[in-house]
Amino acid sequence: MIEKYAEFVGEESLDSLFRIAQKLHGISVLHVNSTKEGGGVAEILNKMVPLMRELGLNVEWKVIRGDGEFFRVTKSFHNSLQGQSTWLPQGAFETYDKWQTINASELNTDYDVVFVHDPQPAGLINFKRRGRWIWRCHIDISSPYPPTWEFLKRRIEKYDAAIISVPIFGREDLSVPQFVVPPSIDPLSIKNRKIHSVTAERVLRKFGLDTDRPIITQISRFDYAKDPVGVIRTYKMLKRHVDVQLAYVGSPASDDPEGEEVYRKTVAEAGDDSDIHLLMLPPNSDLEINAFQSGSDVVMQKSVREGFGLTVSEALWKGKAVIGGNTGGIPLQVVNNVTGYLVNTPEEAAHYALYLLRWRQVAERLGANGREHVRQNFLLPRHIRDYLMVMTYVLGVR
Amino acid sequence: MLELLDSRGKGVELELYGAYYPPIYTGVKALDVEGLLRGLERVDGLSVFYHVFHPIFSSHIIPDDVHNDFAFWIRDELGDSTLAHLVSDVPGEEPRTVEDVRRDLIKILSGASEELRQRKAKRPFSFLTCVPVVYPIDVKLSTLGQLLDQVAMMPARALVYHFVFRRVMGYSKTNDFSQWLTENFGLDEVSIKLSKIDPQTYTDEERMREDVLNVLRGELLK
Numbered sequence: 001m002i003e004k005y006a007e008f009v010g011e012e013s014l015d016s017l018f019r020i021a022q023k024l025h026g027i028s029v030l031h032v033n034s035t036k037e038g039g040g041v042a043e044i045l046n047k048m049v050p051l052m053r054e055l056g057l058n059v060e061w062k063v064i065r066g067d068g069e070f071f072r073v074t075k076s077f078h079n080s081l082q083g084q085s086t087w088l089p090q091g092a093f094e095t096y097d098k099w100q101t102i103n104a105s106e107l108n109t110d111y112d113v114v115f116v117h118d119p120q121p122a123g124l125i126n127f128k129r130r131g132r133w134i135w136r137c138h139i140d141i142s143s144p145y146p147p148t149w150e151f152l153k154r155r156i157e158k159y160d161a162a163i164i165s166v167p168i169f170g171r172e173d174l175s176v177p178q179f180v181v182p183p184s185i186d187p188l189s190i191k192n193r194k195i196h197s198v199t200a201e202r203v204l205r206k207f208g209l210d211t212d213r214p215i216i217t218q219i220s221r222f223d224y225a226k227d228p229v230g231v232i233r234t235y236k237m238l239k240r241h242v243d244v245q246l247a248y249v250g251s252p253a254s255d256d257p258e259g260e261e262v263y264r265k266t267v268a269e270a271g272d273d274s275d276i277h278l279l280m281l282p283p284n285s286d287l288e289i290n291a292f293q294s295g296s297d298v299v300m301q302k303s304v305r306e307g308f309g310l311t312v313s314e315a316l317w318k319g320k321a322v323i324g325g326n327t328g329g330i331p332l333q334v335v336n337n338v339t340g341y342l343v344n345t346p347e348e349a350a351h352y353a354l355y356l357l358r359w360r361q362v363a364e365r366l367g368a369n370g371r372e373h374v375r376q377n378f379l380l381p382r383h384i385r386d387y388l389m390v391m392t393y394v395l396g397v398r
Numbered sequence: 399m400l401e402l403l404d405s406r407g408k409g410v411e412l413e414l415y416g417a418y419y420p421p422i423y424t425g426v427k428a429l430d431v432e433g434l435l436r437g438l439e440r441v442d443g444l445s446v447f448y449h450v451f452h453p454i455f456s457s458h459i460i461p462d463d464v465h466n467d468f469a470f471w472i473r474d475e476l477g478d479s480t481l482a483h484l485v486s487d488v489p490g491e492e493p494r495t496v497e498d499v500r501r502d503l504i505k506i507l508s509g510a511s512e513e514l515r516q517r518k519a520k521r522p523f524s525f526l527t528c529v530p531v532v533y534p535i536d537v538k539l540s541t542l543g544q545l546l547d548q549v550a551m552m553p554a555r556a557l558v559y560h561f562v563f564r565r566v567m568g569y570s571k572t573n574d575f576s577q578w579l580t581e582n583f584g585l586d587e588v589s590i591k592l593s594k595i596d597p598q599t600y601t602d603e604e605r606m607r608e609d610v611l612n613v614l615r616g617e618l619l620k
Binding site for chain 2: 164168170
């Protein structure tokens with residue numbers, strides 16, 4: 001299977017992957033996160049785990065469990081760590097610790113290397129018996145709510161290394177080594193494979209969009225951090241100049257109880273405009289996501305907070321210029337005026353969306369740059385190689 | 399020189415390796431020129447390597463018209479093209495190491511105008527260092543002909559490791575190819591010509607490969 005990636009990244013890149021993997025042959029690796037589906041982490045692990053096995057590592061993936069209260073707590077952690085809120089439920093820390101204890105008693109973590117993804121299972125470190133433990137942080141922890149961060153930091157300090165997605169997320173108050181590893185997309189997945197324009201048209205029409213008129217799309221959860229209300233405001237400004245349609249395509253995630261509330265607010269902002277399509281697709285609607293990205297004239301990711309924003313790479317990979325929020329990992333992907341435009345407000349987003357709709361050749365040039373940029377930096381084999389290198393470091397393998 | 403192409407010289411082989419340089423956050427951020435200066439004084443040599451020489455890889459995200467991370471940040475975040483160009487063009491040719499480059503950068507930044515020193519960036523500069531991961535590529539060079547062939551086709555990761563990394567980090571006085579040409583074949587002239595190529599001024603490994611290859615071709619295929 002892994003050889004199939006040569007088409008995208010080249011033989012040399014794959015060869016180096018095998019050579020670095022040789023240093024780790026036969027070691028046991030566990031990935032732990034909080035959801036099997038929904039969101040970027042599960043998506044990456046679904047692809048990465050089998051490929052790591054192919055490289056000669058004994059890799060497992062386990063998911064912690066929790067009740068509604070636990071996931072409300074971890075969602076509040078998520079929001080407060082990303083600096084979006086200072087609200088924590090009553091007894092949040094106790095609830096968190098209770099579920100770490102429950103999960104530690106149920107999960108075997110007896111592996112040479114354990115990757116713990118995000119804050120939800122980070123407390124498992126208190127029950128570590130052996131191996132090297134790596135905390136993989138997928139979110140922006142650069143300006144967190146101090147009480148939440150202090151609580152989490154006491155646990156992170158016990159890890160052998162941490163991984164952040166973007167240099168700017170690095171913490172000066174952490175003593176563990178912080179590797180910088182951006183996430184990635186899988187070019188072979190249904191979501192990122194090249195599809196025929198007829199397929200894209202079929203899907204868009206199925207969801208009520210008119211493919212004879214311009215379409216702008218944002219693919220993201222209904223989450224305050226993704227600024228869905230700002231996206232609608234952008235659309236309304238743009239609509240004064242161009243007869244455009246908006247598709248905001250989200251999907252529920254089992255560890256995000258807030259999605260419903262944000263969705264309702266977004267619906268209220270949209271009003272009764274029939275050219276605004278707010279869609280809540282089921283998990284694994286990969287072909288549909290691909291179709292929306294491939295069939296859109298402009299793709300937006302107007303986040304106000306963002307861990308990385310993989311949907312940006314997905315759109316760039318399809319040759320689409322992206323208008324992205326100037327936050328988190330988006331500037332790593334959207335290089336201003338090279339692969340798209342970085343914006344801070346709905347006004348700026350509307351301005352550049354209009355520009356890209358008027359100047360199709362500019363959109364094509366930026367899109368072509370974007371695809372190459374993703375090829376070089378944000379495809380799955382690079383991501384796997386980075387993880388292997390972090391493992392060589394924590395294991396002291398030369 | 400053509401008659402030497404199959405010669406093994408003194409019989410010393412050059413074994414080739416490739417390397418990646420996974421970045422690690424140093425805990426040092428800068429928001430202005432002062433911060434950049436303080437950071438440059440604090441970080442290790444691998445950090446200077448990462449920000450100044452690692453951008454030779456086209457996968458390292460900087461625009462083509464500036465040569466290193468410091469220059470990119472000064473131009474795009476501090477908004478000063480003049481200082482950015484000075485920093486971008488700091489010399490990195492032999493026998494200079496990351497420590498020479500560090501000294502030059504500190505000198506250039508220390509000369510920034512008072513007005514610029516007061517200026518705050520929109521986004522901080524995060525100093526990264528790296529932990530090189532080196533791996534064999536199962537190639538050993540014995541002859542000049544093999545050197546020529548391999549420079550043309552070896553992985554870019556190997557080319558940069560042998561031509562740039564080991565020398566700028568002070569593991570060898572000159573790049574590995576020049577050293578081998580001198581020690582095993584006594585070819586000082588070719589060696590010196592190779593040494594004049596300044597890797598700090600490339601943002602694409604393949605362009606550097608072309609220039610290294612042109613020197614070797616011009617000298618060895620006479």
